[in-house]
Amino acid sequence: MNRSEEKQVFLLGRILRRDLGRVERLVELGKLKVPHEAVELSKVVIRLNRGAATIDNQAIEDAYTSDFGNAGGKYLQVKELLVAP
Numbered sequence: 001m002n003r004s005e006e007k008q009v010f011l012l013g014r015i016l017r018r019d020l021g022r023v024e025r026l027v028e029l030g031k032l033k034v035p036h037e038a039v040e041l042s043k044v045v046i047r048l049n050r051g052a053a054t055i056d057n058q059a060i061e062d063a064y065t066s067d068f069g070n071a072g073g074k075y076l077q078v079k080e081l082l083v084a085p
Contacts (some may be wrong), residue, residue: 001035001074006081008034013082016045017055037074041082044068057083 001009012034016023024046026032032039044063049055064079 001077005035009038009078009081010084012038012042013060013084016042016060016082017057020046020049020052020055035074035078037078038082041068041075041078 012023012032023032023042027039027042027046032042034042041060041064044067045055045060048063048066049059052059060079060082064075068075068079
């Protein structure tokens with residue numbers, strides 16, 4: 001993942017925590033322009049937290065663990081960027 005993609009994923013994490021509905025709409029419309037792994041992890045976060053206005057880092061960690069376990073690689077990198085402070 002290049003630096004630009006890393007920055008996009010980091011910003012996605014901030015938006016996920018503040019406005020889950022916004023990210024859900026972007027995913028539904030196919031307008032979320034981040035690496036595939038970030039889209040997939042976002043879909044799991046949305047599915048597990050449907051109806052929540054905001055989420056926390058633990059919700060992202062739980063989504064990663066539930067569907068990707070110890071996948072490592074890009075999924076781990078995406079998860080770490082999403083939960084970065």
